Amino acid sequence: EVQLVQSGAEVKKPGESLRISCKGSGYSFTSYWISWVRQMPGKGLEWMGRIDPSDSYTNYSPSFQGHVTISADKSISTAYLQWSSLKASDTAMYYCARTYYDFHFDPWGQGTLVTVSS
Amino acid sequence: QSALTQPRSVSGSPGQSVTISCTGTSSDVGGYNYVSWYQQHPGKAPKLMIYDVSKRPSGVPDRFSGSKSGNTASLTISGLQAEDEADYYCCSYAGSWSDVVFGGGTKLTVL
Numbered sequence: 627e628v629q630l631v632q633s634g635a636e637v638k639k640p641g642e643s644l645r646i647s648c649k650g651s652g653y654s655f656t657s658y659w660i661s662w663v664r665q666m667p668g669k670g671l672e673w674m675g676r677i678d679p680s681d682s683y684t685n686y687s688p689s690f691q692g693h694v695t696i697s698a699d700k701s702i703s704t705a706y707l708q709w710s711s712l713k714a715s716d717t718a719m720y721y722c723a724r725t726y727y728d729f730h731f732d733p734w735g736q737g738t739l740v741t742v743s744s
Numbered sequence: 745q746s747a748l749t750q751p752r753s754v755s756g757s758p759g760q761s762v763t764i765s766c767t768g769t770s771s772d773v774g775g776y777n778y779v780s781w782y783q784q785h786p787g788k789a790p791k792l793m794i795y796d797v798s799k800r801p802s803g804v805p806d807r808f809s810g811s812k813s814g815n816t817a818s819l820t821i822s823g824l825q826a827e828d829e830a831d832y833y834c835c836s837y838a839g840s841w842s843d844v845v846f847g848g849g850t851k852l853t854v855l
Contacts, residue, residue: 671833673844729837729844730780730795
């Protein structure tokens with residue numbers, strides 16, 4: 627079974643750093659991209675960017691470029707999303723998703739809730 | 745890039761059909777046949793329902809179908825069932841490998 631399993635919920639203070647993870651299984655991790663998608667409370671989906679785990683090449687949405695970093699470790703089939711300095715406005719659910727060349731997403735991870743509060 | 749435009753809500757009775765529209769521009773929906781649709785139940789991760797405008801992944805009932813005309817894509821759900829009640833999001837590639845845009849989402853209520 628193809629699965630993406632994300633790390634658990636996080637509670638952080640503004641200014642702190644954070645890295646969340648997404649581990650793939652049941653398929654060749656380097657044969658598909660991984661995207662990250664944000665969903666703020668009560669809001670819709672926003673594509674943040676994607677990585678090609680085979681060579682770690684990344685593309686970012688202009689809205690998120692410079693605010694987050696996407697990386698991957700193909701040796702352990704894991705992708706990451708990280709912040710160097712969190713803001714309260716980063717509070718959201720974050721999903722990873724296996725991404726096809728035509729940018730459709732299947733499957734999705736279960737989501738990681740990030741709460742940033744002083 | 746701006747979000748694609750979807751109706752905030754639609755509703756239908758069991759057995760009926762509903763159509764959810766997704767309007768973009770010639771730079772996204774109208775420019776590529778890379779429109780996908782996702783179903784999201786409360787507290788759950790999104791699930792792929794349609795990709796490449798009208799293709800259905802294995803396991804998705806054939807009650808779900810997709811189409812596109814110009815800058816507007818549509819998701820039609822026929823034979824509505826109670827379990828179809830969820831939020832639905834459209835998504836389109838918008839070029840340059842850095843542009844993927846979602847719709848604002850549509851809440852489907854099965855009356």
